[in-house]
Amino acid sequence: MNVQEFRKAFDQKRDGAGFDGYKDVMDIIERVRTEGDAALRDYTEKFDGRTPESFKVPKAALKASYDAISDEEKAALETIRTRIERYQESIKYEDRDDGEFQYVYHPIEKIGVYVPGGTALYPSSVLMTVVPALAAGVREIHVTTPTFDENNITFAALYICGVEDVYTVGGAQAIAALAYGTESIPKVDKIVGPGNYYVALAKRLLFGEVGIDMIAGPSEILIYVDGDVHVDAIVYDLFAQAEHDRNARTFLLSEEEAVISEIEARLEALIDAQPRSEIIRASIRDNHYAVVDSREALLDMVNHIAPEHVSIQHRDADMIIRNIRYAGAVFNGYYSPEAIGDYAAGPSHVLPTDRTGRFSHGLNVNDFLTSHAVISLGKETYTEIAGPAKTVARREQLDAHYQSLRIRTE
Ligand SMILES: NC(=O)c1ccc[n+]([C@@H]2O[C@H](COP(=O)([O-])OP(=O)(O)OC[C@H]3O[C@@H](n4cnc5c(N)ncnc54)[C@H](O)[C@@H]3O)[C@@H](O)[C@H]2O)c1
Numbered sequence: 001m002n003v004q005e006f007r008k009a010f011d012q013k014r015d016g017a018g019f020d021g022y023k024d025v026m027d028i029i030e031r032v033r034t035e036g037d038a039a040l041r042d043y044t045e046k047f048d049g050r051t052p053e054s055f056k057v058p059k060a061a062l063k064a065s066y067d068a069i070s071d072e073e074k075a076a077l078e079t080i081r082t083r084i085e086r087y088q089e090s091i092k093y094e095d096r097d098d099g100e101f102q103y104v105y106h107p108i109e110k111i112g113v114y115v116p117g118g119t120a121l122y123p124s125s126v127l128m129t130v131v132p133a134l135a136a137g138v139r140e141i142h143v144t145t146p147t148f149d150e151n152n153i154t155f156a157a158l159y160i161c162g163v164e165d166v167y168t169v170g171g172a173q174a175i176a177a178l179a180y181g182t183e184s185i186p187k188v189d190k191i192v193g194p195g196n197y198y199v200a201l202a203k204r205l206l207f208g209e210v211g212i213d214m215i216a217g218p219s220e221i222l223i224y225v226d227g228d229v230h231v232d233a234i235v236y237d238l239f240a241q242a243e244h245d246r247n248a249r250t251f252l253l254s255e256e257e258a259v260i261s262e263i264e265a266r267l268e269a270l271i272d273a274q275p276r277s278e279i280i281r282a283s284i285r286d287n288h289y290a291v292v293d294s295r296e297a298l299l300d301m302v303n304h305i306a307p308e309h310v311s312i313q314h315r316d317a318d319m320i321i322r323n324i325r326y327a328g329a330v331f332n333g334y335y336s337p338e339a340i341g342d343y344a345a346g347p348s349h350v351l352p353t354d355r356t357g358r359f360s361h362g363l364n365v366n367d368f369l370t371s372h373a374v375i376s377l378g379k380e381t382y383t384e385i386a387g388p389a390k391t392v393a394r395r396e397q398l399d400a401h402y403q404s405l406r407i408r409t410e
């Protein structure tokens, strides 16, 4: 298809599906708000097939999970943690003070982190959320994650990060629990972290009741290729997103028809051999778009979708990247596949999806800080700017404002 055909198909499908599931998720939120742990118990039984005695994971279980992973796994988690930490420290905002204006930052007091775990384990999401929170100086971190195994590498990653408040609840009910508080789970100030369609919907609905980082999930990738790419590498880059979720979206773009046909044929040839082929096939069937058009049209398309990940594997990568305005993260070239960003590059893999990259950005240390200005003007500056302020106050017909300004100029 070309970009025009894509826009018709994609926009219609996406806009039409906007409210699917809202009613179910609103019911979940309302029951958790009014019934607390009892509702969590029901939903955990219904959606995760577990009947937990208690939601809180004992500290000893976190340690046991850590003890159970191999030395190689321990070293991998530690190395990645250090790399993420360095990156986040390097972009952290700092207090500023020029006498008249101070800008001060404080870590948010209570953070709730959602770590996905419905169909796969995500220790990487622990590192990509908790490490930036720690870099910001957050002291109270509460993590919820659905789990199918009491002994797992997600718990090990939490142990490495020193998180002690972990609850085995998933989905919309976990987000509602963190937003309102239940007998087992405390109410937090802000919730961060990725998740599936239900998690994303709950975050949309609860924004304002609680701080929300962004809509992060289901996953997406847009890959822009030229005719010289390594075809199998591109196929695996597409599968790597599709295997997350049947609702994951993949976009394959080129100015050259032949390479798209070649990649699509290889994709068909390899798909059934994938361990998660059922999820991949559903995702490719319903949410995969292969588009051939001019560069100008393709660049418009990238900025229209503002995809979670954009991977440029093209001889003119620099020019293309200069023209990308909206994306969760951009991956440049063969040795920067999206999967390296999932685990080890440094920036968080928690990124905006579903076109929200038009107005939000990838999770980072600054999302765990609040800031405020302190205004300390002296007579000289005050006198200089009070005139225009009085003029506008008068025009707004807010007389007390005007008088408050006037009295200090006499
Ligand atoms: N954008 C990002 O930054 C990012 C990063 C990592 C993962 N992800 C996404 O996270 C998601 C992980 O998904 P997952 O499903 O494996 O785990 P998950 O933890 O996000 O969701 C599992 C929960 O979904 C709920 N659920 C399942 N079916 C339901 C139904 N019919 N009605 C109501 N609730 C239901 C259950 O409560 C279950 O606990 C994927 O979509 C993946 O793409 C996104």
Ligand SMILES: N[C@H](CO)Cc1c[nH]c[nH+]1
Pocket: 122, 124, 125, 218, 219, 220, 241, 244, 308, 342, 349
């Ligand atoms: N690609 C996911 C974000 O869309 C992040 C992830 C974690 N583990 C593997 N992948």
Ligand SMILES: [Zn+2]
Pocket: 219, 240, 241, 244, 339, 342
């Ligand atoms: Zn991934």
